[in-house]
Amino acid sequence: xxxxxxxxxxxxxxxxxxxxxxxxxxxxxxxxxxxxxxxxxxxxxxxxxxxxxxxxxxxxxxxxxxxxxxxxxxxxxxxxxxxxxxxxxxxxxxxxxxxxxxxxxxxxxxxxxxxxxxxxxxxxxxxxxxxxxxxxxxxxxxxxxxxxxxxxxxxxxxxxxxxxxxxxxxxxxxxxxxxxxxxxxxxxxxxxxxxxxxxxxxxxxxxxxxxxxxxxxxxxxxxxxxxxxxxxxxxxxxxxxxxxxxxxxxxxxxxxxxxxxxxxxxxxxxxxxxxxxxxxxxxxxxxxxxxxxxxxxxxxxxxxxxxxxxxxxxxxxxxxxxxxxxxxxxxxxxxxxxxxxxxxxxxxxxxxxxxxxxxxxxxxxxxxxxxxxxxxxxxxxxxxxxxxxxxxxxxxxxxxxxxxxxxxxxxxxxxxxxxxxxxxxxxxxxxxxxxxxxxxxxxxxxxxxxxxxxxxxxxxxxxxxxxxxxxxxxxxxxxxxxxxxxxxxxxxxxxxxxxxxxxxxxxxxxxxxxxxxxxxxxxxxxxxxxxxxxxxxxxxxxxxxxxxxxxxxxxxxxxxxxxxxxxxxxxxxxxxxxxxxxxxxxxxxxxxxxxxxxxxxxxxxxxxxxxxxxxxxxxxxxxxxxxxxxxxxxxxxxxxxxxxxxxxxxxxxxxxxxxxxxxxxxxxxxxxxxxxxxxxxxxxxxxxxxxxxxxxxxxxxxxxxxxxxxxxxxxxxxxxxxxxxxxxxxxxxxxxxxxxxxxxxxxxxxxxxxxxxxxxxxxxxxxxxxxxxxxxxxxxxxxxxxx
Amino acid sequence: xxxxxxxxxxxxxxxxxxxxxxxxxxxxxxxxxxxxxxxxxxxxxxxxxxxxxxxxxxxxxxxxxxxxxxxxxxxxxxxxxxxxxxxxxxxxxxxxxxxxxxxxxxxxxxxxxxxxxxxxxxxxxxxxxxxxxxxxxxxxxxxxxxxxxxxxxxxxxxxxxxxxxxxxxxxxxxxxxxxxxx
Numbered sequence: 003x004x005x006x007x008x009x010x011x012x013x014x015x016x017x018x019x020x021x022x023x024x025x026x027x028x029x030x031x032x033x034x035x036x037x038x039x040x041x042x043x044x045x046x047x048x049x050x051x052x053x054x055x056x057x058x059x060x061x062x063x064x065x066x067x068x069x070x071x072x073x074x075x076x077x078x079x080x081x082x083x084x085x086x087x088x089x090x091x092x093x094x095x096x097x098x099x100x101x102x103x104x105x106x107x108x109x110x111x112x113x114x115x116x117x118x119x120x121x122x123x124x125x126x127x128x129x130x131x132x133x134x135x136x137x138x139x140x141x142x143x144x145x146x147x148x149x150x151x152x153x154x155x156x157x158x159x160x161x162x163x164x165x166x167x168x169x170x171x172x173x174x175x176x177x178x179x180x181x182x183x184x185x186x187x188x189x190x191x192x193x194x195x196x197x198x199x200x201x202x203x204x205x206x207x208x209x210x211x212x213x214x215x216x217x218x219x220x221x222x223x224x225x226x227x228x229x230x231x232x233x234x235x236x237x238x239x240x241x242x243x244x245x246x247x248x249x250x251x252x253x254x255x256x257x258x259x260x261x262x263x264x265x266x267x268x269x270x271x272x273x274x275x276x277x278x279x280x281x282x283x284x285x286x287x288x289x290x291x292x293x294x295x296x297x298x299x300x301x302x303x304x305x306x307x308x309x310x311x312x313x314x315x316x317x318x319x320x321x322x323x324x325x326x327x328x329x330x331x332x333x334x335x336x337x338x339x340x341x342x343x344x345x346x347x348x349x350x351x352x353x354x355x356x357x358x359x360x361x362x363x364x365x366x367x368x369x370x371x372x373x374x375x376x377x378x379x380x381x382x383x384x385x386x387x388x389x390x391x392x393x394x395x396x397x398x399x400x401x402x403x404x405x406x407x408x409x410x411x412x413x414x415x416x417x418x419x420x421x422x423x424x425x426x427x428x429x430x431x432x433x434x435x436x437x438x439x440x441x442x443x444x445x446x447x448x449x450x451x452x453x454x455x456x457x458x459x460x461x462x463x464x465x466x467x468x469x470x471x472x473x474x475x476x477x478x479x480x481x482x483x484x485x486x487x488x489x490x491x492x493x494x495x496x497x498x499x500x501x502x503x504x505x506x507x508x509x510x511x512x513x514x515x516x517x518x519x520x521x522x523x524x525x526x527x528x529x530x531x532x533x534x535x536x537x538x539x540x541x542x543x544x545x546x547x548x549x550x551x552x553x554x555x556x557x558x559x560x561x562x563x564x565x566x567x568x569x570x571x572x573x574x575x576x577x578x579x580x581x582x583x584x585x586x587x588x589x590x591x592x593x594x595x596x597x598x599x600x601x602x603x604x605x606x607x608x609x610x611x612x613x614x615x616x617x618x619x620x621x622x623x624x625x626x627x628x629x630x631x632x633x634x635x636x637x638x639x640x641x642x643x644x645x646x647x648x649x650x651x652x653x654x655x656x657x658x659x660x661x662x663x664x665x666x667x668x669x670x671x672x673x674x675x676x677x678x679x680x681x682x683x684x685x686x687x688x689x690x691x692x693x694x695x696x697x698x699x700x701x702x703x704x705x706x707x708x709x710x711x712x713x714x715x716x717x718x719x720x721x722x723x724x725x726x727x728x729x730x731x732x733x734x735x736x737x738x739x740x741x742x743x744x745x746x747x748x749x750x751x752x753x754x755x756x757x758x759x760x761x762x763x764x765x766x767x768x769x770x771x772x773x774x775x776x777x778x779x780x781x782x783x784x785x786x787x788x789x
Numbered sequence: 790x791x792x793x794x795x796x797x798x799x800x801x802x803x804x805x806x807x808x809x810x811x812x813x814x815x816x817x818x819x820x821x822x823x824x825x826x827x828x829x830x831x832x833x834x835x836x837x838x839x840x841x842x843x844x845x846x847x848x849x850x851x852x853x854x855x856x857x858x859x860x861x862x863x864x865x866x867x868x869x870x871x872x873x874x875x876x877x878x879x880x881x882x883x884x885x886x887x888x889x890x891x892x893x894x895x896x897x898x899x900x901x902x903x904x905x906x907x908x909x910x911x912x913x914x915x916x917x918x919x920x921x922x923x924x925x926x927x928x929x930x931x932x933x934x935x936x937x938x939x940x941x942x943x944x945x946x947x948x949x950x951x952x953x954x955x956x957x958x959x960x961x962x963x964x965x966x967x968x969x970x971x
Contacts, residue, residue, distance in 0.1 A: 017896050017897060017899075018896075018899065020904070021895070021896045021901060021904070022885050022888075022896070023885075024901060024904030024907055025879075025883075025888065025892040025895055025896060025901070025904075025907065025911075026838070026879065026880065026882070026883065026884065026885055026888070026892065027836065027837065027838015027839070027878065027879035027880045027882075027908050028838065028885075029838070029904050029905075031837075031840070031905065033831075033837075033840070033841065034831075034837040036832075127821070127823065127824075201939070202939065203903070203905075203939055204840075204842045204849060204851055204903065204905040204906050204937065204938070204939050204940075205840070205842065205903065205905045206842075206844075253903070253904060253905075254903065255840070255842075255903045255904070255905030255906075256902070256903040256905060256939050256940055258939070285841075287844040288842070288843040288844045288846060288849075289844070506903055507901075507902035507903025507904065507905075507940050508902070509902070677899045678899065680899075680944075680945070681899050681902055681940070681941055681942075681944075681945055683942075684941060684942030684943070684944040684945065685902065685939070685940045685941050685942040686942070687942055688941075688942030688943065689939065689942075711843070711846050711848065712843050712846055712848035712849055712937065713846065713848055717937050717939065719930075719933070719934045719935075719936075719937060720929070720930040720931075720933045720934060720936075720938075720943040720946070720947070721930045721931055721934045723942065723943065725926070725944065726942055726944055
């Protein structure tokens with residue numbers, strides 16, 4: 003195995019190769035793409051959370067000058083299959099009811115923002131004006147917003163043909179939970195609530211579709227998973243697969259999971275392009291975005307923990323209720339996030355006996371759609387904060403409760419079936435205590451208290467998925483988990499890497515090039531990366547769940563190694579020697595014979611022979627220099643750890659608090675580019691702070707969303723957040739060729755328990771608990787005044 | 790530098806001819822009076838470096854430009870309001886071969902990930918460094934409070950602005966002024 007210390011590029015904090023174009027304003031984001039003759043779409047959306055559509059009147063809008071076409075639900079439904087097809091339907095066992103979803107509402111709307119009519123016009127100003135002229139009459143229906151209410155037998159049904167409002171129901175776990183509970187010295191039993199919050203990337207969703215009879219449909223879209231979307235478009239729109247091409251633009255302005263689901267608009271815009279034979283463009287506005295994507299979390303946990311008096315957890319029971327919204331978005335349908343939340347509930351702890359009942363409920367809210375820390379945010383809050391509550395109840399030092407429960411031997415398979423590949427979780431935890439100077443903080447806390455200041459320290463852990471192997475991904479989403487990459491050496495010896503994922507700011511052009519440069523002994527300038535186009539990249543599930551550095555980079559490395567075997571054979575042939583592949587090294591753009599380093603061949607000379615002068619190849623060898631590899635780790639799944647700690651000061655008169663220090667100890671296996679890892683950790687922690695403290699997708703009693711601008715959905719600004727300290731604690735995984743693991747996905751998840759436990763430690767009063775997110779001054783003040 | 794003409798009159802059909810100096814170049818266009826300045830820059834002039842992140846809210850700051858020396862949200866400004874104005878967008882900051890110190894700072898210190906907020910962020914940093922050559926990290930946080938970033942957690946942005954401040958400070962007064970005037 004190659005280790006990072008022997009290499010030249012991996013492990014170096016080099017500047018990103020994608021940056022220059024972005025710094026001079028020459029990035030190519032989806033909104034920057036306009037094709038000749040482009041028309042613009044505006045969607046008329048429901049103003050009711052639950053209503054029957056009595057009448058849609060488009061006559062005034064049709065007459066508006068500049069309007070090209072108007073599309074309603076009946077027409078588009080007649081042209082295609084319902085959006086929920088097997089290829090994008092999760093497959094998790096349990097009891098499942100599937101809604102029938104068409105791109106536009108036909109006779110009923112299920113949430114405010116549900117698209118009803120599409121207007122196409124010559125420019126977006128006209129489209130917006132014409133949308134104002136569409137008249138829709140509704141018969142309002144009773145609105146369901148509380149998932150526990152929606153579970154009651156006499157509650158109205160969101161989908162009338164269903165017997166209940168449950169979209170998915172099932173159990174996860176293993177072991178003898180009843181025995182564990184009977185042997186416990188103490189049982190903690192609490193209801194935890196993690197509110198509806200998530201990611202709002204700076205760039206909204208957007209797409210441009212074009213169609214002609216010969217090449218078919220081309221959809222340019224800032225999607226995280228172009229290959230999966232291509233399959234879905236083909237199947238649902240009844241188009242041959244070769245007549246559907248999905249292209250993600252070179253630059254995407256953030257996604258964090260929100261651009262991974264398959265939404266209605268993809269079909270609306272594609273259908274209009276086919277119908278009109280003109281390019282059609284739709285760029286989601288911020289209000290639409292906040293009304294319909296990135297809304298996640300939203301879980302209730304009735305969590306019970308059975309512990310021994312020394313703090314060892316013997317078993318847990320959890321009755322989880324998730325608000326899936328209308329359950330309509332393809333791939334996830336509002337229940338894959340809570341399912342994974344349940345699967346990862348035991349986090350970094352060795353808990354042998356687990357029983358989780360998970361019920362996912364449809365309501366009159368938009369469908370849950372993925373958001374960074376996929377599902378895990380409320381689960382980590384419940385689990386890790388519960389550990390702090392256990393420590394308080396048993397009068398134990400919380401660090402001892404954590405330490406006794408942290409997984410110590412690897413690989414480890416949790417009671418819910420999650421494999422932890424490798425690592426040193428206790429080491430990372432100790433490193434955090436050291437970085438926080440825990441004992442000193444506790445001493446300072448006592449001193450401060452004498453002066454009437456309430457200071458507290460808290461911490462939490464995050465065992466973060468680092469890509470998911472096919473063993474997990476196939477049953478979960480009917481998709482492969484492998485990483486894939488093609489490496490081609492071109493006629494001039496330049497190296498092209500093609501990947502089927504499509505990045506959104508993670509830095510693939512840099513990190514993949516760093517790994518490939520080491521393998522082939524070249525400079526990163528010799529490498530160019532292509533991605534996003536489904537017509538020329540290998541099939542891949544997309545950029546999500548930390549797959550990049552674990553699976554995709556590994557596939558690129560394996561493709562290089564395949565190629566190297568052929569290159570060394572050509573080199574040996576050209577040098578007129580008989581030798582094995584192992585007898586060559588790749589360095590300085592040359593293939594060098596170890597036994598006599600004067601014998602070497604330039605990569606471009608090998609390329610020249612393989613591609614342009616195949617007559618000079620060894621007899622019987624196929625021409626060309628390219629290889630594709632599909633990497634699958636020899637283990638079900640890989641995880642990486644992040645441990646968070648915070649010191650806070652609380653003002654008990656207002657409930658307000660200040661974060662005095664925020665520290666993250668982070669393991670990503672071998673960091674390909676440590677600077678980029680730091681960027682991920684800073685950004686993830688701040689997103690977690692935003693989610694935990696400020697951001698909330700709230701609704702009034704009639705289901706009207708109350709956070710539809712960035713004024714109301716308060717994402718933290720630079721002035722809102724503390725300095726984030728990061729400590730590297732990297733343990734290479736033995737399961738990838740370079741020891742690398744993905745990093746980015748799970749970072750927000752430990753934030754709420756870190757802050758809640760620090761606040762609780764600062765208040766330090768019996769009975770004080772923070773069981774509901776977000777952690778606002780109001781909620782803290784209320785909790786203080788309720789005890 | 791060429792002088793801008795006197796302010797233009799609007800015509801009866803809802804359009805107006807405007808003249809602006811953008812990144813040193815004077816341009817004249819007939820625009821609809823309701824056209825937003827950000828659309829004028831992006832669609833009429835093809836300067837797509839200025840981004841729309843929040844659509845006419847002014848909160849995200851991705852569309853921040855400099856207009857007569859002020860940081861302005863170009864999604865909250867009409868193109869006709871810019872008639873006669875002197876505008877700097879990201880495209881006028883530096884070139885790929887000759888990056889502005891602010892651009893260098895963002896590159897060196899990994900001040901961007903998806904890059905969507907970056908042009909607006911850099912325009913806010915520009916005006917900060919103009920008036921405050923040695924900003925503290927708190928002063929930088931305050932200066933970019935109108936520019937949201939979802940990727941970086943702001944840490945590397947602050948380092949980027951500090952890097953730019955140091956680079957600019959090491960220059961002569963003339964060089965520095967040249968880089969902070971448009």
